[in-house]
Amino acid sequence: MQKKDAKKAQRLSIIPGLGQLYNGQTIKGVLFIIILLAFVAEFIFGGISAFANLVTLGSVSMEDNSLFMMIYGTLQILLTIIFIVFYVANLYDAKRVANLINNDKKVSHTFKELGASMVDGGFAYLLTTPAYFLMIFTIVFPVLVTLLMAFTNYDFAHIPPAMLLDWVGFKNFTSMFFLSSYRATFNAVFGWTVIWTVCATTLQIIIGIATAVIANQNFIKGKRFFGVIFLLPWAIPAFVSIMSFSNIFNDSAGAINVQVIGLWNTLVPFAHIAPIHWMTDTFWTKFAIIMIQGWLGFPYIYVMITGILQAIPDDLYEAATLDGATVMQKFNKITLPTIFAIAAPIFVTQYTFNFNNFSMIYLFNQGGPGDVGANAGGTDILISWIYKLTTGTSPQYSLAAAVTLIISVLVIGISLIVFKKTHAFEMGD
Amino acid sequence: MENAQAVAPKSANSKQNSARRHRFWKQFFTYLYMVILAIIVMYPVLITFITAFKDANVQAFVLDFGGKWTLVNFKNLFTQTLYGSWYLNTMIISVSCMVIQVIVVTLAGYVYSRYRFAGKKFSLMFFIIIQMVPTMAALTAYYVLANMLNALDHYWFLTAIYIGGGIPQNTWLMKGYFDNVPYDLDESAKLDGAGNFKIFWSIVLPLVKPMIAVQALWAFMSPVQDYLMAKFLLTSESHYTVAVGLQTFINNAQNQQVVLFSAGAILVAFPIAALFFYLQRFFVSGLLAGGSKG
Structure with missing residues (x-):
């Protein structure tokens, strides 16, 4: 040829x-x-x-x-x-x-x-x-x-x-960073977005790991029963739960103010608590939102960690026990390192998820209470601010697009680091 | 000597006692933690559940087993509100999303697991990078595009966004699952003269059924769960999905209809939670496999 x-x-x-x-x-x-x-x-x-x-x-x-x-x-x-x-x-x-x-x-x-x-x-x-x-x-x-x-x-x-x-x-970006009115709003919203992401996600990870470690001990009876209950917050659609919580934290008719605080005051009359302004005080709204995300998010972590724990061979612990290791030592030297080695990517996706967790912020109190300028409420995070900028009575599409870009660059940057760390790029074949 | 013998059993005994005491407290705090957590989890769920059966003049949104129980809220939901249409709308969007996304993702995942072709590495990179871009990154553009295409308030546009948003990550998971099916099966089938399609359809596909069920659940769930896009792109009340519609019951602080909200919440949460528990054992293993594989 x-x-x-x-x-x-x-x-x-x-x-x-x-x-x-x-x-x-x-x-x-x-x-x-x-x-x-x-x-x-x-x-x-x-x-x-x-x-x-x-x-x-x-x-x-x-x-x-x-x-x-x-x-x-x-x-x-x-x-x-x-x-x-x-x-x-x-x-x-x-x-x-x-x-x-x-x-x-x-x-x-x-x-x-x-x-x-x-x-x-x-x-x-x-x-x-x-x-x-x-x-x-x-x-x-x-x-x-x-x-x-x-x-x-x-x-x-x-x-x-x-x-x-x-x-x-770059006018939209420069006005966000340098124009006093927008800068104040951007700083306030961005600052709270970071605090929210770190606190809420860390809380759900801590509860998730604690629950997995505690509920996996061999002597526990009724594992199946508790397992089903602990999974409920994941099984029920999040928007349903968040809206329910928004009712439960209602200032005048919600269960927390009426029933929980009422019960506390009956049982512990010397430490009297007044009803809390969950929906009208920015601090308490923020506090409630973080707690509720802990409730909503821990089952996912709990399930993942349970899977990981069950994969750790028992002889590892037995060998450590023979060597005289205490419970805490075993937890610190065997359990935690294994969890972080396998679940680190899962944790990071939880952080990026909460960074953009629109439903939690908007469905609980619509980003309110309060006002930090440029349509943003006191508990608005970047994504819900974008929503308000786009759908408000005087829409600011280009500014919204600029904020969107900032969010995306942050999220993609973090994901890239994680992907590099977990060697996902090498899975090409 | 005598003394030592007398002391030894006593010290063993006290050691045993302290171990037993230690075990008791360990069990006590373990169960205490689990019971408190269970109560915290169940409390809001039960409140919503019970309120659905209260009559309309309920004073507070609390856990109260007393009072008359009624089914009238469920009746009102379908006769006096648009809940029926919201439910139907959600089903239409979710089912179309599920069917299309599962087909697309299964095919693409299969190809990436089984075939070598020019540009495979390059296109896999494309998948990974797209996967990192949050769908939200295009929020404003969706709004403008929908305006331009006259797609505001139409389902096809919304559904397409749901499908597209789920493809990158789920393809990746699907590929991981297909990788677990031994290649020898394909090889021996090929020797027997089976074609590409036959190998895919009657040999590999039946083995990944659990993963397909999980994919279907996720593809079905993401439109049900979503509030942002639906609220953004659906403008008329009769076109709302359940998530957007339910919120209209409680977003007016002066006139909150918590009983209607609770009834509606149960009707959407119950079937989804049931599906979730049914498929749970599949997707936990799937997620872990996918997670460790990247």
């Missing part, structure tokens, strides 16, 4: 299809050329103006809709990226096939062979396409639009098509 020059095939594929034709894969080559032509045509007749509009965001109000221009521009960016991926794949393909021919491997030339190899090798691509399609259009594309929106002046005073949008660079 005639030898092919792999380098030459790859060089020819600078125009997609030529390298494949050189390799003798007529059908594939023609297909690739058609894809190239289609993209070039699309780019000339739509792409150039889409990019141009993305840069200017329109010039005539009422006629040009800046928002649509931004969205079409984003689509064009995506399309171009997909083409570039195809283009690079095409270069590699030409080289790979040429090498296959040189090594006397089977290569598909005819339509039938191509079809067969599509079913065989292409099976993989065919079955993953729906996943990619959905992810690109429900995650990648909207995230890109948000990214762009953060650099515009899109707000209640600039609503297309009546008004044009403009690129404003």
Whole structure:
């Protein structure tokens, strides 16, 4: 068989299809050329103006809709990226096939062979396409639009098509960090978001580990019974529980003020407690929210840790006992290290989850009470502030997008560190 | 000598006593902890449960077994409020999300577990990176896009977001589960002349049924559990999901309808908790396997 020059095939594929034709894969080559032509045509007749509009965001109000221009521009960016991926794949393909021919491997030339190899090798691509399609259009594309929106002046005073949008660079970010009014709000909200995340998550982890360790001792009777009860907060939809708690912590008619504090005052009359303003005092709302998240979140940790504990071999403890280790020593030297080694990623996802735990904040007291400016209430975290910025009476879309970006960068950063630590990237095969 | 003999049993005895006392306190505090925790868990659950059977002029949201029990709240829920439609809406969204997401995730997970193909590593990286992007990151864009596509208040848009949001992580878990099915099964089937589809459908798929059940539960649950997106993208009251609708019963501080809320809460919480307990043994092992595998 005639030898092919792999380098030459790859060089020819600078125009997609030529390298494949050189390799003798007529059908594939023609297909690739058609894809190239289609993209070039699309780019000339739509792409150039889409990019141009993305840069200017329109010039005539009422006629040009800046928002649509931004969205079409984003689509064009995506399309171009997909083409570039195809283009690079095409270069590699030409080289790979040429090498296959040189090594006397089977290569598909005819339509039938191509079809067969599509079913065989292409099976993989065919079955993953729906996943990619959905992810690109429900995650990648909207995230890109948000990214762009953060650099515009899109707000209640600039609503297309009546008004044009403009690129404003980093103004949304700088005003958040330097403009006094926004800065105060951002600092207040961000500060509470961090406190909330750390306290609530740590609390649920502590209760979870404690419950797992205590409830797993051998002598306990009724394990099954307690197990079911401890799982209830996870089994019941969170929004139902949070709304119930919002009633239970009601200032005037809730069970805590009426029943629990009432019972305490009857039993311990010398330490009288007055009803607490759970819903109207920011401090007590924050306190209640953290406690409730402990209630809601501990079962998940408890179940995971129970699984881990049962996997620790008993002889490890027996050996330690023979060596004279105390209960605390065994816990500190065997139990805890094992838990953290396995469950660290689970813990971190709990922290990032609570960082964005909209339901807990909003369903309990709608981010209130109080007001820290720019629509944000006293217990609003970043995600619920975004919600209020977007849906309020005077929406601040671009500012909301900027806050969203900050959140995402933080969450992705933390996840990246965790993934690196847990070596998930090495699981590629 | 005599003295020593007299002392020895006594000290053993006291050692035994102290051990027994130690064991008693250990058991006492263990059970004390478990009972208190159980009470803290059960208290709010029971309050909500009991309030659902109280009549409308209930004074406080407390645990009170006294008074007349009635089913009238459940009747009112379906005759005087939109609860019936909310329930139906939630079912429509959740079931579509479940069916589509399970199919997509199972196929993709299978491919990543079993096939070697050009770009596999690259696309797996793509999955991992997408998995880190919270769906919330596009919150404002969803709103704008929905406005543009006239999809505000429509289910298809919301459902698509739920499906897309669940794909990256669940594909990853599914791949991990498929990895646990021995490859020899595929090989021997291939030698027997089974095609790609046959191997997938009648050999591997039956072995991952538990994981598929778990995936189905999660895909079904995420729309039921979600408040944010539904509240964001559904605007008319008759189109609400249960989570958004239930909140309208209690968000008006002046006119809280806690009995209706409680009745509605039971009707949605009970079937979901039952499903949860039924499938629990599967997903705990699945989560741990997935967790340790990354």
